[in-house]
Amino acid sequence: MTKIAIIEDDPVINQMYRMKFEADGFEVQVADNGTHGVALVESFVPDLILLDLQMPHMNGAEALAQIRSHAWGKKIPVIVLTNLGEEEAPASLQELEVHSYIVKAEFTPSQVVKKVKDVLGLS
Amino acid sequence: MYYIHRSSKRLRDFDSSVFQKIFQKQQTLKNPIDLSVGLPEGPTPQYIKDAGIQAIQNDLTEYTPANGIPALREAIASKLLEDNDIAIDTTDITIVPGLTTGLLMVYLAVLDPGDEVMVMDPSYPPYHYLVPIADAVLKRVPTLPNFQLDLEAIQANITDKTKLIVINTPNNPTGAVYPKEDLVKLAEIAKKHNILIISDEMYESFIYEGSHFSIGSIYPNTITMNGFSKAYAMTGWRLGYVTGPTEIIKAINQLQQYAVFCSSSIAQQAALAALSRPTLPRDSYAKKRQLVKDSLEKAGYDVQGNDGAYYTFFKTPQGQKDIDFAAKAADHNLLLLPGRAFSTEETYVRLSYGGTIETVQRGLDIITEITNQA
Numbered sequence: 036m037t038k039i040a041i042i043e044d045d046p047v048i049n050q051m052y053r054m055k056f057e058a059d060g061f062e063v064q065v066a067d068n069g070t071h072g073v074a075l076v077e078s079f080v081p082d083l084i085l086l087d088l089q090m091p092h093m094n095g096a097e098a099l100a101q102i103r104s105h106a107w108g109k110k111i112p113v114i115v116l117t118n119l120g121e122e123e124a125p126a127s128l129q130e131l132e133v134h135s136y137i138v139k140a141e142f143t144p145s146q147v148v149k150k151v152k153d154v155l156g157l158s
Numbered sequence: 159m160y161y162i163h164r165s166s167k168r169l170r171d172f173d174s175s176v177f178q179k180i181f182q183k184q185q186t187l188k189n190p191i192d193l194s195v196g197l198p199e200g201p202t203p204q205y206i207k208d209a210g211i212q213a214i215q216n217d218l219t220e221y222t223p224a225n226g227i228p229a230l231r232e233a234i235a236s237k238l239l240e241d242n243d244i245a246i247d248t249t250d251i252t253i254v255p256g257l258t259t260g261l262l263m264v265y266l267a268v269l270d271p272g273d274e275v276m277v278m279d280p281s282y283p284p285y286h287y288l289v290p291i292a293d294a295v296l297k298r299v300p301t302l303p304n305f306q307l308d309l310e311a312i313q314a315n316i317t318d319k320t321k322l323i324v325i326n327t328p329n330n331p332t333g334a335v336y337p338k339e340d341l342v343k344l345a346e347i348a349k350k351h352n353i354l355i356i357s358d359e360m361y362e363s364f365i366y367e368g369s370h371f372s373i374g375s376i377y378p379n380t381i382t383m384n385g386f387s388k389a390y391a392m393t394g395w396r397l398g399y400v401t402g403p404t405e406i407i408k409a410i411n412q413l414q415q416y417a418v419f420c421s422s423s424i425a426q427q428a429a430l431a432a433l434s435r436p437t438l439p440r441d442s443y444a445k446k447r448q449l450v451k452d453s454l455e456k457a458g459y460d461v462q463g464n465d466g467a468y469y470t471f472f473k474t475p476q477g478q479k480d481i482d483f484a485a486k487a488a489d490h491n492l493l494l495l496p497g498r499a500f501s502t503e504e505t506y507v508r509l510s511y512g513g514t515i516e517t518v519q520r521g522l523d524i525i526t527e528i529t530n531q532a
Contacts, residue, residue, distance in 0.1 A: 047339040054345050054376035143243040144375060 037155060040081035041065040042072030042098060043116060044090040048139065052085065055144035056151075069093025073101045076108055083151055084113045085137075088123060096124070099131045112154055168291060187491055193521040194493035196330065196469065197512045198391045199442060202428075206390060209431030213424045222423045224414040225407075226253025226399070230426050233433040234399050242359070242372035244382060250407050252414065255421040257360060257385045257398035258284050260410075263417065264381055264400060265292040265322075267409040268354060273321035276312065280305075280331055280471060280501035282358070285324045295319070298502060305334035305463040305471065309343050316347070322354050325373070328361040328466025331500045331508040333447075335466040338371040345377035354406075355380045360398075363389045363437040366444050367465035379403060386425075390432040395425040443468055446511040446518050453522040457529045468512045471497065474505050475529050483507055483528075492524040 039061050043049040049065045056063045064079045066072040070093045076084060084102070088095035095115065102108035112134045117123045121136045134154055137147060152158045164170065201207075213219070225231070231248040238244040238251075254260035261284055269275065271293040277285045279298040289296040297320075299311050312323065325344070327336040348355050355373055357380055362370045374380035385398025400410060414420070450470050451461050464470045474483040480496035484507055487494050497506030509525075511518045 047342055050342045050346060051338070051376055054342065054349070058376065058378045145239070145243045145245050 036062045038062045038081040041085045043087040059148050069098030072098045076102050087116045096128050103131050190491050190493050191521045192493045193509045194495045196510050198388050202391050206428050206432045210424050210428035213427035222420045224420050225411045227426050230430045243375035246401050251401045252407050252410050253421045254398050256396040257383050260398050260400050262288050263410045263413050269294040274319045276323045282330045283499050305332035307340045316351050324356045326358040331469045332463035332471040333467045333469045334463035335368045341371050341373045358383045361467035365466040366447050386429045389437045397425040397429050450511050457526045470509045477505050480504050480507050486528050490524045492521050
């Protein structure tokens with residue numbers, strides 16, 4: 036089963052995406068901040084990460100930097116969830132191999148699932 | 159000497175609808191101000207009527223497949239994806255002769271004797287009245303006083319026999335719109351207990367505060383129901399649609415084959431035309447909704463819900479019985495629906511502002527007048 040990690044502090048969004056991905060046959064785990072997200076990725080080893088940027092404790096860019104610093108996190112594709120678009124992302128993210136950006140308000144959950152399937156070659 | 163047959167036991171105690179009583183009362187009044195019935199403003203749009211007439215002229219008047227004509231199901235599938243984020247195959251959609259009949263067929267298709275059906279109180283009467291027809295057990299979950307989902311109460315009422323939870327947002331009779339976060343939580347609860355959800359979204363295009371969210375977009379064990387009566391002012395055409403899990407839609411199709419054979423071919427052609435254009439702007443409804451809220455609050459009422467559909471459900475002054483208050487209104491030539499049609503509570507009435515703004519204003523003036531007399 037394809038595994039997705041959702042690192043997002045908005046409980047409505049992370050639960051909504053979790054329900055949607057599970058309905059589509061994915062195995063999903065969620066974390067509500069960057070610190071929990073890093074721990075989740077290490078233990079869960081997902082096939083793809085959906086990563087929010089603005090989060091308490093540790094933001095998305097810091098979390099991704101930590102994930103990429105470990106062997107287990109170097110190759111996992113990451114889609115960043117933003118409110119505004121790629122311009123919202125800090126410059127440091129450019130070095131961390133983000134696959135693509137999704138503006139949350141512009142994507143329905145179905146479109147997010149489709150995007151993930153495209154990235155993973157599951158379409 | 160003949161034995162005089164009675165109705166079945168199943169229907170013997172079936173309460174005659176409050177709606178019928180109102181219709182009877184309506185006959186006795188001369189030009190009543192009718193804020194009782196849930197009719198949308200204005201007639202069916204001309205382009206839809208033309209499509210119906212064209213269907214007759216083109217002899218599209220024969221039986222259709224039990225689940226409806228493929229073109230209409232395709233148009234509905236596109237609409238569901240675009241508006242509701244529900245990706246569904248056209249074979250998982252069935253056309254029904256109105257949502258009330260659709261609801262009965264869903265109940266008969268999924269409920270076994272003894273299954274429990276959780277219905278919000280207040281809510282559209284067929285949700286509760288049709289449960290015993292399927293030999294199932296009704297469980298009402300109050301949403302008073304703010305008419306929102308009480309997730310703790312829903313959780314507390316779940317048993318191993320709970321099969322269905324029925325929701326309706328925007329809501330008839332309260333006008334409440336359930337927020338996305340509550341619907342996501344409800345989906346989680348339902349998933350945890352493997353419960354089917356019926357989501358009646360008939361009023362999705364009538365929202366003035368908040369936005370519509372279809373629980374079926376994230377929870378596949380949802381039976382989403384919608385129709386053309388309100389969105390396109392087609393109440394008398396009797397046409398709706400049901401989507402959901404494949405096996406359930408198949409069962410409904412089997413039942414349709416013997417119970418109704420098919421929905422009207424003419425209405426289906428008209429509905430296909432309806433979906434080719436967006437629903438009409440709701441500006442006039444938004445104005446009426448505000449007028450109702452302002453007038454009732456000025457008269458001393460606590461207005462809850464009222465964020466969508468075109469209904470307001472308000473508590474009668476000084477705890478008057480709903481039927482007494484409605485009777486007093488009828489004495490002033492105003493028709494309102496007693497709340498007991500929708501609820502076990504008997505101190506609420508439903509006001510429909512589907513009519514013209516002038517009619518609604520006249521009705522509100524009478525409510526203010528009889529409130530001041532109380």
